[in-house]
Amino acid sequence: MNNPKNPKMGHNKKTFLETPVEHIDITSFDSRKIIESMDKMSFTSRDTAKASGIFNEMLSDKNCTIFLTLAGSTSAAGCMKIYSDMVKYNMVDVIVATGASIIDMDFFEALGFKHYQGSQFQNDALLRENHVDRIYDTYIDEEQLQVCDKTICDIADSLEAKPYTSREFIKEIGKYLKNNSKKKGSLIETSYDNNIPIFCPAFTDSSAGFGLVMHQEKKPKRHMTIDSIREFRELTEIKIRSKSSGLFMIGGGVPKNFVQDTVVCAELLGKNVDMHKYAIQITVADARDGACSSSTLKEASSWGKVDTLKEQMVFAEATSVLPLIASDAYHRNIWKNRQRKSFSNIFG
């Protein structure tokens, strides 16, 4: 076995890639009692419980559109099924994510590949030699990633040469997976099935970027482009059509900022929209650097983006607390009374 305390034991790609990451199943345990207990405590436990409470309020609010934002690598680290279950069980209406979360991780596993348990103490030169890529304590087979890049290129080649939003292109990927996925139930495929739009505002900054550059290179005259302006307009349209809205944010980054900015964008378009009414963020980022990823939700309220009545930061690495929050919501069954919003349909 790949011993994290003695990382040198694994000498070759085969031994490095021995123990796949298995994604946690929030239906297999019931965290309600834990969350209820944490609600009576302090520090991060209480923050976690308060975030749970706000998420349950979002689910109870029939008018509330729930945006899930994903940044960081939690999908690689065992949370991938949480996100697709949130879609499956109607706990999220729109996804805004980094390209890596959607393409390098979710699409990658849908193609039948896996992430592997590794060690952050491993010598990187040895990994390099073996074409093993490392995300903190998790490994990926670089050659499999290249298959992923290439498949994106193939999908792009098969499409009409015109500007796409990332949402439109990811919908095409969903269509592709209906026929070609090796692993069923990926986030892309489940979202496709349920008309949940997925936006990747910095789409090129991922494995998708490699595939799309190859596509343009192959077809210098007739190729697709990504119109990230129109995609911002699309996301804003969803905000405009939502009476109320809530944000469930894993990490920060471009997805966090992008979805918050829809409020400002709607205003600039002359539309009367409310601030996001509910907001929770799970992050280890540190507010002191003044970056958006780490900016508190209170700060966002000064910009008129997020209301402050129902917001909760949880300063924790998401893999440790997200399973509790999501399992609590699953077992409370509030989702059973929600109607699917099917926002993909509004774009025809």
Add this chain to the structure above:
Amino acid sequence: MNNPKNPKMGHNKKTFLETPVEHIDITSFDSRKIIESMDKMSFTSRDTAKASGIFNEMLSDKNCTIFLTLAGSTSAAGCMKIYSDMVKYNMVDVIVATGASIIDMDFFEALGFKHYQGSQFQNDALLRENHVDRIYDTYIDEEQLQVCDKTICDIADSLEAKPYTSREFIKEIGKYLKNNSKKKGSLIETSYDNNIPIFCPAFTDSSAGFGLVMHQEKKPKRHMTIDSIREFRELTEIKIRSKSSGLFMIGGGVPKNFVQDTVVCAELLGKNVDMHKYAIQITVADARDGACSSSTLKEASSWGKVDTLKEQMVFAEATSVLPLIASDAYHRNIWKNRQRKSFSNIFG
């Protein structure tokens, strides 16, 4: 209710001190399935599961003396019952803690007082006016703390004037609580009942210090002192008498360093002892500042204090992950086969 989103609503001590912190009960939920799932993930979830695994190994190792170290304010924040349950269910043999954890928090609640849920955003000047002391998002009635100080003084007044180790003095507090505690089952009382020694290497740096200074001031000629040298010798004696040892560390600080140093101290006394064989630490501290609290267990191994085969850092705020680790251990029942080590008895 004390609204953390609108902290100004609470105007007086009564409204500030409305919602007591309730301590989580690890027997009331079963986290085994969660820990097992996290073991197959990555990042902090896996670290948490690995720490659980190492703790279970400590419990299985009949020769292993388990040292629990406490720094920080998790006892105030809802983990107090976890620690007394760990003693009750024979999952720990020795405690090394900050004075605050033992006196300001555990003894304080044993006297019938409580900690309260508050807000880190509350204006501190208003708290000051109301004699409410704040620990991050948790409140304490300052006047009750003064009762706590005074009781320590009374206990000291009642004792023979001689040097005590903190262990000896805390044993006297245990004796006092047998007759006077308002809340039964405190960590001090449970430890007293089970002959578990408690050491506070910086004992004066707490509410105890206030009481003991008052005691010396009242009795300038005949008073007790704390001999922290002998107490280091006592703790080292326990290490010397242990075939094997493991550390379960909440936060860092003096308790972490003190218990690790017993290995070096034993060597300097000419005794042949092993490094601590097992070690887990839950902390948010950041290794980059070179302080002991944040130093990794690998670093400790360079000093010959901790073995590296069975060590795990969990970078998390303890209230969020400790309940999972402790509940897992409780439900696995390994503790049922452990013999009590009753180390208090070796000191007569």
Add this chain to the structure above:
Amino acid sequence: MNNPKNPKMGHNKKTFLETPVEHIDITSFDSRKIIESMDKMSFTSRDTAKASGIFNEMLSDKNCTIFLTLAGSTSAAGCMKIYSDMVKYNMVDVIVATGASIIDMDFFEALGFKHYQGSQFQNDALLRENHVDRIYDTYIDEEQLQVCDKTICDIADSLEAKPYTSREFIKEIGKYLKNNSKKKGSLIETSYDNNIPIFCPAFTDSSAGFGLVMHQEKKPKRHMTIDSIREFRELTEIKIRSKSSGLFMIGGGVPKNFVQDTVVCAELLGKNVDMHKYAIQITVADARDGACSSSTLKEASSWGKVDTLKEQMVFAEATSVLPLIASDAYHRNIWKNRQRKSFSNIFG
């Protein structure tokens, strides 16, 4: 004055926006002696000095293309002139940045607006009422930001309706500023003057996004788009044409990942390029969350993106150490012997 210790004193926009942030001038003090001393110390001081040393090596290496990446809000916080001075004094060849750094901050000040010293403890509801936006402890006049958005729309309206890369569009902004800037010497204008390309891979996720959505809304049939695929190809072309390359990264985010990915992209295009030979990153991010922003440069080497011989992470908030590194480099005068690479010219 705006008292950070008594934030309530400022009641209206005028009093909130009283003390402008002034940008530090690295030519006005000489940090060489400090850096030399820090090189002989440990912890973050030594990391800072090592980063200085690597930057000086980049400047000495005639073949080295220097990429400056900007994420976070250091431009708002007083580092804006550092970046334009780095361009002015030929210490950087390419810039990859968040849209906010370039548009909301640099372009914003070029239009004659300012950032203001504020307080992270200020009540955000009061800021909201006064249309003052907060970045940690720094304030912005929201109405001025809207002028910035609108100006972007005007520039877009004036251009030919076709797909632009962010680089091409920012070049047009530079052209606009040549005639219209109120503050001379902005990063955009200085870069324009010196043929330094600026890339914003998530361009829409900024004030630019607002302006461009307005532009498309006004001109539904004939409007510009941003082709972020081609822009990745352009950045990769620069990497391909560079014998050697170095990264000077402020924060992480999309800019960090994007510029590192050029190595992989070049390979996929069949080009033989070296890993980035030099790399320094200043960040407060925490590697434990497995996100790219916080991933160490050693981790990047497992992906074949960054060489490990000359890399240094500096775990610090950039405003505190960047002035030392940049002033050291300025005063060593190595830049005087560098030839301008004028990469803007390769795109015609």
Add this chain to the structure above:
Amino acid sequence: MNNPKNPKMGHNKKTFLETPVEHIDITSFDSRKIIESMDKMSFTSRDTAKASGIFNEMLSDKNCTIFLTLAGSTSAAGCMKIYSDMVKYNMVDVIVATGASIIDMDFFEALGFKHYQGSQFQNDALLRENHVDRIYDTYIDEEQLQVCDKTICDIADSLEAKPYTSREFIKEIGKYLKNNSKKKGSLIETSYDNNIPIFCPAFTDSSAGFGLVMHQEKKPKRHMTIDSIREFRELTEIKIRSKSSGLFMIGGGVPKNFVQDTVVCAELLGKNVDMHKYAIQITVADARDGACSSSTLKEASSWGKVDTLKEQMVFAEATSVLPLIASDAYHRNIWKNRQRKSFSNIFG
């Protein structure tokens, strides 16, 4: 040379211990211009400048007793001379420190030993084999540390068998160093020369503890003890005799808490004292864990320990910003007009 990028190159103790840490000399560069510039910026740079400003106010306030507290390992990392220069140039009146800062680091170097530049990536097993102890990226010769332990034992053996406060014992060490120091100008010796008392409230938790346990073991009947209660009373006496007081805190830990607690202790003794009027703390600790080390100075004000008008947290690793603050204060020469308080003298 010891290559931090290729830590395996150093195979034996000699090659590990090749490059000594050299302590930065705040008189050799003038940071005033940098601090003045940072005062006009935001984020950590402004916090640093504000801390400088408060320190200069402390120095200007003739009534202000300045307490320097030291926790963490900055003395090992190149700041040792800063602290002794602060004493030499009359910028500090009392020192409260961890035992490690005073004994393992300052006394250790006074005996002629050194700290060495190392690497945090070095394999700790190899260090262990070579008896090299690691503090993050800094190395120590373990055998030299044992000489340090033993010397403490010798000093204790030479003293009258009675209870000492750590202050009294450290004064004896100062006396010893007058005749025996190999390196002149250590913090202990300079403090001894200038009647600056040094307190170590958790004294046993250091190399001193090892020496003192050996001492008691050698002399089971007649030995010294450390009375940490009386030492708290002594420190409180200094607070009582000070019209005004200010705290300059490096890290947190027991020293921070201990010195803050003097206000409460004085009150309990019926003395009328003010809160600490000025307070600055440099730390990387994270307030979210509710521990004292990381607790903000605003939180301390709820306890009535620290006034909030003149307090500043600087969230930075101290080696990176302390040299700037201390050099600024040195070059402003305010210290030239201060009178020595010579607090050691009040204890006879």
